[in-house]
Amino acid sequence: MASIPITDGQLHYEVQGAGAETIVFLHGMLWDRHLFDAQVAALQSRYRCVCADLRGHGRSSTVSDCDLYTQTDDIADLIQALGGEACHIVGQSMGGFVALRLALRYPALVKSLTLIGSSAEAPTANDLRMSGILVFVVRWFGIRPVAGKVMDICLGDKFLADPARAVLRQEIRQRILDNDVAVLLRTAMAVNARDDLSHELHRITVPTLVMVGSNDKDSQTTPAHAQRLHAKIPGSRLVVVPAAGHFLPIEEPEAVNLALIDFLATSFL
Numbered sequence: 709m710a711s712i713p714i715t716d717g718q719l720h721y722e723v724q725g726a727g728a729e730t731i732v733f734l735h736g737m738l739w740d741r742h743l744f745d746a747q748v749a750a751l752q753s754r755y756r757c758v759c760a761d762l763r764g765h766g767r768s769s770t771v772s773d774c775d776l777y778t779q780t781d782d783i784a785d786l787i788q789a790l791g792g793e794a795c796h797i798v799g800q801s802m803g804g805f806v807a808l809r810l811a812l813r814y815p816a817l818v819k820s821l822t823l824i825g826s827s828a829e830a831p832t833a834n835d836l837r838m839s840g841i842l843v844f845v846v847r848w849f850g851i852r853p854v855a856g857k858v859m860d861i862c863l864g865d866k867f868l869a870d871p872a873r874a875v876l877r878q879e880i881r882q883r884i885l886d887n888d889v890a891v892l893l894r895t896a897m898a899v900n901a902r903d904d905l906s907h908e909l910h911r912i913t914v915p916t917l918v919m920v921g922s923n924d925k926d927s928q929t930t931p932a933h934a935q936r937l938h939a940k941i942p943g944s945r946l947v948v949v950p951a952a953g954h955f956l957p958i959e960e961p962e963a964v965n966l967a968l969i970d971f972l973a974t975s976f977l
Contacts, residue, residue, distance in 0.1 A: 709767065712789045714782050720767040721760040721786060725752030729819070730790060731972075733759045734783065736801025736825070737895050738858070738884055739955075740766030743800060746961030747968060755796070755972075760786060762803065764891035774891070774898040776802075780809040787817045794819040796972060800957060801825050801929060802899055811912050812905065820975055822917040822968060825924050825954045827933040828940070830904040835928050843896050846889060855884050864923035864953030880958065909940035915975035916944040919967060921952030921959065929954060945971060 711718040722741055731751060735743040741759035748757040761768035762779055783806060787795055796819050799807030804826025811818045831839070845854050859881060860868070867873060918941070920934035931948060938946040947967045952960045 711768075712786055714763060714768075714785070715773065715778065717763065718768060719760060719763060719782050719786060721758055723756060723758050724748050725755055725757045727753075727755035730756045730758055730787075730793065730795040732783065732787065732790075732795045732797050733757065734797065734799040734803030734806050735759075735762065735765070736803050736954075737765075737899060738862070738887055738892070739800075740883075742766075743955075743957055744798070747798070747957055747965055750961075750965040751968065751972075758786070758790065758795075762806070764888065764895060774894040776805050776809055776898055776902050777813070779806045779898075780813055783810055784814045784817055787814075792817075796820045796822070798822040798968070799824065799826060801926070801954065802895070804929075805899065805902055808905055808912075811914065812908055815911075815914070818914055820915045820917075820972065821912065822919065822971065823934075823937060824919045824956050824964070825921065825926065825929045825934075826918075826937070827929050828905040828909055828937055829928075829933060830902055831900055831928055836900055838927060839896060839900055843893060846896075847893055850889060851885055851887060851892070855881055858884055861925050862954040864921055864925075864951055864959055866923065866951040867953060867959045876958070880955070906936070906940060909937070910942060912941050915971070916941045917947065917967065917971040918944055919947045919949065919956060919964065921949050921954065921956045923951050924954045924956075926954045 711720045733744040740761050797807045804823040918938045920931050938944050949963045957964050
């Protein structure tokens with residue numbers, strides 16, 4: 709593990725592989741750099757794979773701000789620390805929110821963009837109401853009372869019903885429970901306060917892959933959100949993974965790996 713200083717702590721990241729080009733992986737809320745373990749295993753023979761723990765997650769520290777633009781600045785600083793060359797950016801959910809802002813604010817640092825289970829839109833009033841209920845419970849009673857609900861939102865029905873994946877489901881549940889409550893609440897507030905970037909998507913000119921599970925039940929990152937991203941980002945590709953949910957890199961790692969490998973291999977021909 710390595711780290712760089714951020715405004716109120718340290719941003720930790722892990723580098724695997726030594727390819728000429730760099731992929732920076734940005735995980736979603738509730739997770740850490742290990743969300744992309746299967747993708748790193750598949751790509752590290754060809755690329756330098758960098759997995760960051762976003763502020764407050766994993767080993768990265770923060771005592772205050774989890775604003776998405778502050779997180780965007782963190783990743784820009786990370787890429788500069790890695791040498792300043794444009795990188796392939798892969799973001800899932802909140803990591804996709806950060807990746808989009810990076811592509812718009814720091815276009816010279818982005819060589820390609822992959823958005824998995826993400827969106828350019830601000831949350832709706834209904835999104836905020838549903839999120840507010842979960843935030844209220846977590847603030848006063850902790851994560852455990854909502855862990856089952858979060859699992860149902862974040863995982864596809866096929867994955868949840870598969871007896872062969874019972875151990876992995878338990879590991880995911882434990883990861884959810886291991887989140888720091890204070891950081892989780894600050895992060896949820898930042899995600900809920902995000903601005904709408906739909907009107908700016910035409911400015912993204914790098915090759916872009918949009919991926920989503922057909923059974924993504926997060927109301928803020930549905931297949932319809934992915935369709936709208938694809939429609940507004942010029943020349944983007946859309947991959948919908950059948951029967952998969954929000955934690956796509958964990959649920960269907962082979963499908964994600966194949967799509968990423970093909971996208972990176974053919975986008976610059």
